[in-house]
Amino acid sequence: MVAIGGKHQIINLETGQLDRSVFVDPDIYAEEQEKVFGRAWLMIGHDSLVAKPNDFFHTYMGEDPVILCRDGRGNLRAFLNMCRHRGNRIVRTDAGNTRNFACAYHGWTFSNQGELEYLPGEEEAYYGALDRDCLRLVEARLDTYAGIVFATWDKDAPSLDDYLGDARWLLDVSFNRLDNGTEALGPIKWLEPVNWKTAVDNCSDNYHVPTTHLSTIIVQGRHRGIPRLTHEQQFQSESKHLFVNGHSLTMRFLERADQARQTHGITADNREAFEAYYRQTLAEAERRLGSLRARRLQLGNHSLFPNGVLGLRLAHPRGPLQTEFWHFALLEKDMPEELKTALRRGSANYNGVNGIFEQDDMDNWRGVTNSALSPIGRKYTQDLSMGVGHDRRHPEYPGVVSERYTSESNQRLFYRRWEQFMNADSWDDIPLEPKAMRYEGTATLRG
Numbered sequence: 001m002v003a004i005g006g007k008h009q010i011i012n013l014e015t016g017q018l019d020r021s022v023f024v025d026p027d028i029y030a031e032e033q034e035k036v037f038g039r040a041w042l043m044i045g046h047d048s049l050v051a052k053p054n055d056f057f058h059t060y061m062g063e064d065p066v067i068l069c070r071d072g073r074g075n076l077r078a079f080l081n082m083c084r085h086r087g088n089r090i091v092r093t094d095a096g097n098t099r100n101f102a103c104a105y106h107g108w109t110f111s112n113q114g115e116l117e118y119l120p121g122e123e124e125a126y127y128g129a130l131d132r133d134c135l136r137l138v139e140a141r142l143d144t145y146a147g148i149v150f151a152t153w154d155k156d157a158p159s160l161d162d163y164l165g166d167a168r169w170l171l172d173v174s175f176n177r178l179d180n181g182t183e184a185l186g187p188i189k190w191l192e193p194v195n196w197k198t199a200v201d202n203c204s205d206n207y208h209v210p211t212t213h214l215s216t217i218i219v220q221g222r223h224r225g226i227p228r229l230t231h232e233q234q235f236q237s238e239s240k241h242l243f244v245n246g247h248s249l250t251m252r253f254l255e256r257a258d259q260a261r262q263t264h265g266i267t268a269d270n271r272e273a274f275e276a277y278y279r280q281t282l283a284e285a286e287r288r289l290g291s292l293r294a295r296r297l298q299l300g301n302h303s304l305f306p307n308g309v310l311g312l313r314l315a316h317p318r319g320p321l322q323t324e325f326w327h328f329a330l331l332e333k334d335m336p337e338e339l340k341t342a343l344r345r346g347s348a349n350y351n352g353v354n355g356i357f358e359q360d361d362m363d364n365w366r367g368v369t370n371s372a373l374s375p376i377g378r379k380y381t382q383d384l385s386m387g388v389g390h391d392r393r394h395p396e397y398p399g400v401v402s403e404r405y406t407s408e409s410n411q412r413l414f415y416r417r418w419e420q421f422m423n424a425d426s427w428d429d430i431p432l433e434p435k436a437m438r439y440e441g442t443a444t445l446r447g
């Protein structure tokens with residue numbers, strides 16, 4: 001049964017008006033930790049970060065610290081970083097390689113398969129009465145999509161395959177193009193004084209680019225040897241916004257099959273080398289994805305519900321007014337080193353902590369967040385009415401598709417998805433679109 005209505009009614013889909021309190025209210029924030037971050041499949045890392053047996057990488061699910069590890073048998077696991085004795089954190093470093101995790105408080109020691117292996121005084125202090133089997137590390141459900149690791153705390157959550165649904169049909173063109181897959185570098189980490197949702201809803205906001213990033217796109221246009229992006233170009237663009245199961249995607253059409261799929265890091269000097277790479281890998285990509293996805297489609301800016309932003313980047317909530325960003329560079333393993341270097345530098349220079357796009361953006365998100373702190377400002381709703389009535393199901397593409405590239409359809413639907421999670425008693429109340437696309441080619445969820 002899917003619940004209709006509920007306690008949280010923040011977005012009006014007919015008028016596009018959004019209640020600003022969702023950005024600042026501490027009670028709403030606390031409830032999000034349970035109902036959104038406690039239920040959703042969350043991106044937490046990449047299998048290349050824990051490539052060898054016994055590798056671990058420290059990450060987060062919402063505010064909860066999590067140990068992503070590859071156990072001695074090679075299986076990926078995600079554990080709550082919490083000692084089952086009094087709750088101390090058992091891992092204090094960002095990454096490493098170890099067969100077990102010893103708590104620094106009293107010495108309880110857990111294997112990287114989650115078992116409580118050893119504790120001082122098991123016989124002497126506990127008289128042999130401790131049930132070690134009941135004191136395993138708390139473990140999340142884990143699955144991977146093309147090497148990207150996801151986890152959820154909810155045992156009743158659907159499969160990752162169903163959670164991504166037909167969003168994968170388009171995600172594949174970036175993340176699942178080649179047999180050898182991708183590797184993750186990073187992350188660069190920093191704090192921004194913004195509510196996490198302002199960064200997520202920005203992922204489908206192409207309207208802001210010619211204004212917010214004017215100086216940046218003038219510089220970038222010069223480096224790339226192309227004219228700068230204008231509003232007029234965007235209004236006439238064939239590109240679309242797709243909204244599938246909470247995930248907001250921008251779909252662009254390539255002019256040529258060998259066009260570089262990235263923007264940041266491409267220059268007039270290296271464009272030829274990128275095009276040669278895409279020509280060389282086209283047959284393989286076509287075998288994996290079919291002709292349309294391999295030759296014509298490009299994944300633009302996008303978010304994965306709830307807090308995946310622009311590729312393998314995470315917006316970890318840190319209170320209603322603060323977000324910790326984790327920025328990884330995700331690169332195809334087969335790419336020549338000089339092209340990897342160009343993309344790595346490009347992604348950090350534009351969207352890293354000192355990224356020139358990122359700096360423009362975070363100032364806007366701070367302004368949007370802070371306006372909601374004012375009891376005067378909060379009387380006035382945020383306006384997300386652009387393109388109301390101009391989005392619909394499409395015969396060829398998945399999800400709800402906007403007519404125009406410049407639209408607030410995905411923002412409205414993101415807040416509707418948030419309402420669905422916040423108003424649900426369990427996953428039974430959260431609607432999921434069945435997969436309906438035909439996946440040409442050999443690529444699967446696992447790569």
Ligand code: FES
Nearest residue numbers: 083085086103106
């Ligand atoms: S809290 Fe970890 S051993 Fe006591």
Ligand SMILES: [Fe+2]
Nearest residue numbers: 208212357361
């Ligand atoms: Fe931006």
